[in-house]
Amino acid sequence: MPAAATPADEAQRLARLRALAVLDTDAEPLFDALTRAAAALTGRPIALISLIDADRQWFKSNVGLAGVSETPRDSAFCAHTILGAELMEVADARCDPRFADNPLVTGKPDIRFYAGAPITLSDGLRMGSLCVIDREPGALDERQRQTLKVLASAAAEALELRRYAQEKSAALEHEAEALRQEVDSRRLLEQELLSRRAFLKRTGRLAGVGGWELDLATQQITWSDETCRIHDLPAGYRPSLDEALDFYAPEARPLIQAAVEKAIADGEGWDLQLPLITATGRNIWVRAIGTVEYAEDGQPRCLAGAFQDVTLRKRAVAALEASDRRFRKLFQYSLGLICTHDHEGLLLSVNPAAAKSLGYSIGEMIGRPLTDFMRPQLHPAFRDYLLRVITNDSDAGTLELIAKDGSLHIWQYHNVLDDEGEDPYVLGHAQDVTELQQQQIKLREWSIRDTLTGCFNRRYLAELIATHQKERLGCIVIDLDHFKQINDTWGHQRGDEVLIGMAAFLTHHVRAQDAVVRLGGDEFLVLLREAGDGLTETIVGRIDADRAAAPIAFTLGSTTLDEGVSLETGLAEADRLLYQARAGRPRRAR
Structure with missing residues (x-):
């Protein structure tokens, strides 16, 4: 298949x-x-x-x-x-x-x-x-x-x-209720499916949208209950064609009349947003969609379409345009990162600095939720932020966003809620602190690393001892044989080369999650994380078997710490075994 x-x-x-x-x-x-x-x-x-x-x-x-x-x-x-x-x-x-x-x-x-x-x-x-x-x-x-x-x-x-x-925002909730009512009314149309197939075909195109049909032979118009409601008329109202057209604002009537005439003439439908005055005098905006239905002989039989109140959508667009004008100069010239978003995190505006920082154009960001620019695991934390800023009227902290090239950016923000207008929004101001975060991470790395060998240092070991959780650890202590003679004979540069080589040798024999620590001078420690049964012995066996590849002879001692045993106790036991091993065999410098 x-x-x-x-x-x-x-x-x-x-x-x-x-x-x-x-x-x-x-x-x-x-x-x-x-x-x-x-x-x-x-x-x-x-x-x-x-x-x-x-x-x-x-x-x-x-x-x-x-x-x-x-x-x-x-x-x-x-x-x-x-x-x-x-x-x-x-x-x-x-x-x-x-x-x-x-x-x-x-x-x-x-x-x-x-x-x-x-x-x-x-x-x-x-x-x-x-x-x-x-x-x-x-x-x-x-x-x-x-x-x-x-x-x-x-x-x-x-x-x-x-x-x-x-x-949609909470301000549009009443429209959503009207949509659900219209969906319920669709069930009643099933009983008239065979006789009103064309009507269902058009009105079913949009959830919660009124339907209409104009019989070209009789010039009779049929409106759905939703269409009547939009016009502030009782359900079942049947207007004449002239009356239906007269509901449109004067400047819109030529447009809708031309669309109807063109549809009858060449079969081309229309999809227009036009101003309309309802039966109670309300000024609203509607989306009018129409097309031609043909009879079996190929002649136009009727016009049919859908009808929707888009006033709130138009207001939202107008509010967005006003907001954009209000903050245009601030957005254009601010060196900080500025944006506005609604209570669901949908971006309403973004200044050039913010868009450039993330590698997007402004057009690519506006209208998208901020979660589009976040890792999925951070979405719950962002929902918590929205709740805080709406509840407390402001919020501050850090936010991690993904740039267009996939890189992570850290923003330190202080955002406030503006609820004085008809449509509340959040004004956000932030600074890109990605480099600062990276520098802090680098400084932290430098503080726990030995500058010569790149191994972890005693500060790392001290922090590990302080934060050690219940975990089974393998401890291998390594002491270089006659290292002082190398320094005295060949100089400290050669000694440094031996130390660097020994660090590489030990790192090669352990796993990525394990740690090689330079304790100081010629002493090293290998810490094996989550050391299961026999792991320490296995690693010691590898190191012993590969002694010929080491830059210098060495002596080691090892032990495995069970859960609950302190790291200090384990180090002391490994040291004891090292000295015991050294006492049992002669050492030779390489």
């Missing part, structure tokens, strides 16, 4: 899928309505909204495949669907070399017929597919194919709007 090829944009596609934050979430009515619609319109027993993850396909909505939430990607039909922009149809999987030996064909659920339309987001990335499946071979007619593609487009739009809804 040949697995589907990996899309060229796989890394970007998977990142986009993660950003949607939809994987492994509960079932939602809108997505279930789309799959039920697909099953009903095509007459197939199984319909799925499948999202292709790195190694699996996961079902956001599942009709007719009870008890299954995901399958391996290697056997997923939908993994083939996302390789192209068009609908993929398999009339009989048993006759298709790609799927003939697929376990989903040879076993449950016994797939024979498959048709899937890719779920393509606004940026062109394909997340998965809306597909229908049958246990008998078959084929779709052209209307069913077009309907399946439209429903897949609706699923894509719903995924993007779902993510957008999650990122």
